[in-house]
Amino acid sequence: MNHIFEWNGPLYRFLLKIFELMLLNCLFILFCFPIITVGASTTALYTITIKMVRNEEVSLLGGFIQAFKKNFKQSTAIWIFLLIIGSILYMDYSFLQQYSGPFSLLVHISLFFFSLVYLIITVFIFPYISRFENSIKESIGNTLKMAAANPSKIIPIFIISLFPFILMLISPYLFVFCLYLSVFLGFSFIAYLNSFLIVNMYGKYENEKDFIIS
Numbered sequence: 001m002n003h004i005f006e007w008n009g010p011l012y013r014f015l016l017k018i019f020e021l022m023l024l025n026c027l028f029i030l031f032c033f034p035i036i037t038v039g040a041s042t043t044a045l046y047t048i049t050i051k052m053v054r055n056e057e058v059s060l061l062g063g064f065i066q067a068f069k070k071n072f073k074q075s076t077a078i079w080i081f082l083l084i085i086g087s088i089l090y091m092d093y094s095f096l097q098q099y100s101g102p103f104s105l106l107v108h109i110s111l112f113f114f115s116l117v118y119l120i121i122t123v124f125i126f127p128y129i130s131r132f133e134n135s136i137k138e139s140i141g142n143t144l145k146m147a148a149a150n151p152s153k154i155i156p157i158f159i160i161s162l163f164p165f166i167l168m169l170i171s172p173y174l175f176v177f178c179l180y181l182s183v184f185l186g187f188s189f190i191a192y193l194n195s196f197l198i199v200n201m202y203g204k205y206e207n208e209k210d211f212i213i214s
Contacts (some may be wrong), residue, residue, distance in 0.1 A: 018185070020060060023129060024048055025188035027064050037072075038127060039079025044068040049131040071129050074136060077131075082122055083112040089115060120147045120154070123161050127198050131206075153201045157194050164190065178181065 031041040047067035051058040124143045168175040
């Protein structure tokens, strides 16, 4: 029992991991300002958490800044694209509340399909960029192909990623709690959990010639 409290024992490693995730969370939030840099910051976040999961040597501060700079242009372009598409989808849903025409069911199905594709790209594109080097078009295409080929892996990632946001809508108390937790640990912890599933999903693609590892 005493070995739990030993130097470099399980408790020490657990507390060290929590500290690293807290520091990483602070870096993520800091580099998200201004809002336009959210994409590059998310890519840098997953660069670090994926390396942590793979037990690779990584410097939190130096590695984060390096990944942020390296993927800034591509991640920012994709983030702006997602903001524009998200705004269009929001307007479509607002319009749909007032629409009751003969093609209402078809419109609902089409909007659901496009929303699903949008969510897949939003959740998976930045982890993809953190690990592979492709053009924007290839990155989006490969992200969708990998998601379609691995439905059993993307569903848990969706649940982990979206659950805190759903929880925030249940009550004002949960909203404040999740917001408070996000400031200290939430974003990095979610990315860390997702990285276990993402690393497993990426494993069979990393040696294929269609994918170039960054």
